[in-house]
Amino acid sequence: xxxxTITSSLYDWVDERLGLSELAAFARHKTVPVHAQSFWYxxxxxxxxxFLVQCFTGVLLxxxxxxxxxxxxxxxQITFVMHFGWLIRSAHAWAANLFIFSILVHMFSVYFMxxxxxxxxxxxxxxxxxxxxxxxxxxxxxxxxMDELSYFATKVGLEIPAxxxxxxxxIANMLRGGPEVGEFTVQxxxxxxxxxxxxxxxxxxGFHLWLVQRHGNAAPPSIEALPAAGRKSTPFxxxxxxxxxxxxxxxxxxxxxxxxxxxxxxxxxxxxxxPAPAGIHPEWYFMSPFEMLKLLGNVLPGESGxxxxxLLFTLGIxxxxxxxxYDIDKxxxxxxxxxxxxxxxxxxxxxxxxxIGYWTIR
Amino acid sequence: xxxxxxxxQDGNLAGSSEDPGEVRTRRFFLAAAGAAGLLYTAALAxxxxxxxxxxxxxxxxxxxxxxxxxxxxxxxxxxxxxMFKFGxxxxxLIHHADGxxxxxxxxxxxxxxxxxxxxxxxRIHCACHGGVYNAYTGANVSGPPPKPLKLFKVAVSDTSVxxxxx
Numbered sequence: 216x217x218x219x220t221i222t223s224s225l226y227d228w229v230d231e232r233l234g235l236s237e238l239a240a241f242a243r244h245k246t247v248p249v250h251a252q253s254f255w256y257x258x259x260x261x262x263x264x265x266f267l268v269q270c271f272t273g274v275l276l277x278x279x280x281x282x283x284x285x286x287x288x289x290x291x292q293i294t295f296v297m298h299f300g301w302l303i304r305s306a307h308a309w310a311a312n313l314f315i316f317s318i319l320v321h322m323f324s325v326y327f328m329x330x331x332x333x334x335x336x337x338x339x340x341x342x343x344x345x346x347x348x349x350x351x352x353x354x355x356x357x358x359x360x361m362d363e364l365s366y367f368a369t370k371v372g373l374e375i376p377a378x379x380x381x382x383x384x385x386i387a388n389m390l391r392g393g394p395e396v397g398e399f400t401v402q403x404x405x406x407x408x409x410x411x412x413x414x415x416x417x418x419x420x421g422f423h424l425w426l427v428q429r430h431g432n433a434a435p436p437s438i439e440a441l442p443a444a445g446r447k448s449t450p451f452x453x454x455x456x457x458x459x460x461x462x463x464x465x466x467x468x469x470x471x472x473x474x475x476x477x478x479x480x481x482x483x484x485x486x487x488x489x490p491a492p493a494g495i496h497p498e499w500y501f502m503s504p505f506e507m508l509k510l511l512g513n514v515l516p517g518e519s520g521x522x523x524x525x526l527l528f529t530l531g532i533x534x535x536x537x538x539x540x541y542d543i544d545k546x547x548x549x550x551x552x553x554x555x556x557x558x559x560x561x562x563x564x565x566x567x568x569x570x571i572g573y574w575t576i577r
Numbered sequence: 578x579x580x581x582x583x584x585x586q587d588g589n590l591a592g593s594s595e596d597p598g599e600v601r602t603r604r605f606f607l608a609a610a611g612a613a614g615l616l617y618t619a620a621l622a623x624x625x626x627x628x629x630x631x632x633x634x635x636x637x638x639x640x641x642x643x644x645x646x647x648x649x650x651x652x653x654x655x656x657x658x659x660m661f662k663f664g665x666x667x668x669x670l671i672h673h674a675d676g677x678x679x680x681x682x683x684x685x686x687x688x689x690x691x692x693x694x695x696x697x698x699x700r701i702h703c704a705c706h707g708g709v710y711n712a713y714t715g716a717n718v719s720g721p722p723p724k725p726l727k728l729f730k731v732a733v734s735d736t737s738v739x740x741x742x743x
Contacts, residue, residue, distance in 0.1 A: 275625065275629075296631070297628055298624070298630070298631050298634070299627050300628055303624070303628055
């Protein structure tokens with residue numbers, strides 16, 4: 216038997232049991248719409264790539280990281296003693312920031328293309344859940360080095376659940392593992408960060424990606440409205456996949472550049488007796504809600520401002536999550552402007568409060 | 578309906594004419610892409626390998642140790658043993674009943690278990706597979722060990738015991 220017939224009979228053997236040819240046929244027929252906004256289709260794939268980078272670098276950090284009382288010492292060891300430990304840690308932290316950025320771009324592009332409309336409601340909902348988990352990933356990962364910044368970020372961040380009426384303080388104590396941020400907090404945040412959150416995130420991500428295969432990429436309503444002959448598309452295999460992988464390569468280069476030229480720093484060890492350093496501020500992706508609460512606090516001082524802020528946030532988030540159910544495709548061909556303006560206001564509010572937040576750092 | 582959608586193919590994958598110049602360009606492209614891929618793999622694999630190998634390198638400098646000073650070990654009673662680390666590996670200092678000082682490696686030469694000094698039998702025994710060594714010379718007496726335990730030099734002073742490579 217020649218090697219060719221051996222390969223083909225091996226393929227047939229596996230195919231008969233796993234149905235590879237069905238998958239191959241599916242991949243051959245998969246197409247991606249081509250239009251002026253096609254660029255935004257890459258951002259889901261970029262997010263996936265950055266997530267994979269974090270899984271990989273995360274496992275490498277796990278090799279030397281020790282939660283609990285030794286947390287700071289082990290991160291110091293990773294950063295300054297182990298060969299290239301600084302690079303692995305820097306890549307993990309930078310990938311996390313780029314990941315949050317790319318899922319936000321992905322979310323807004325889906326929003327403005329109205330890609331959440333029927334039949335893609337579950338894609339939107341699972342995406343929102345993934346975003347929620349990603350922000351908890353960011354918050355829990357931030358504490359793990361146990362330096363000054365992580366200590367105060369966690370202290371301040373846990374004031375948000377603590378502000379929930381009646382049950383808030385109990386929730387905050389449960390998350391913190393006691394009344395103060397300390398070794399018990401870092402131990403449970405670690406369990407959350409490396410076991411609980413991945414266990415929730417991965418199946419949800421699988422569902423999210425499966426939906427994309429099931430329904431394909433959504434084109435903006437203006438393109439969908441065109442007659443079939445006026446719509447263009449490109450085969451996924453190999454044309455779009457090739458470009459997708461090129462974007463992954465660009466992302467890898469950007470990440471490598473940022474991680475090596477701007478290595479992630481490690482502050483002084485957390486100490487509850489040392490006052491918060493001047494100019495301390497939340498990470499950029501938490502800056503906007505932080506600033507909104509501060510601005511509301513100026514208008515409505517005290518507890519009423521806090522409660523009003525939380526209510527307003529909750530309302531905004533609920534409206535955002537349930538957009539597929541009230542911005543539905545109208546047969547009359549109306550474009551659903553209300554949702555469009557709501558989105559623009561959201562983008563403007565996020566950007567403006569972020570800028571104000573950075574502007575007013577003392 | 579989807580069948581009517583216009584398919585945009587970039588490149589001329591299907592039905593390209595195979596003129597020799599084009600084949601050479603393609604070959605060059607593939608070689609360059611392969612080389613770039615190898616470079617990327619190396620650039621990623623090297624730091625990861627060094628990162629994971631860090632403890633090994635640290636241990637390497639520790640095994641370069643040629644002598645260990647055991648403070649206050651001169652007070653060790655007759656017929657007893659002190660376990661200590663020579664570099665990274667376990668070792669034992671025995672103060673025999675007749676007053677002789679013996680220091681040996683405590684790693685069984687069979688499969689690497691840590692051996693034990695038994696004062697009643699005045700022998701060194703490995704619990705893993707029943708290897709027995711002479712407690713004065715380190716010679717393998719019975720059981721599976723293929724080689725004797727390595728003997729160290731011992732120098733006793735008023736304040737410490739110094740163990741060094743023989």
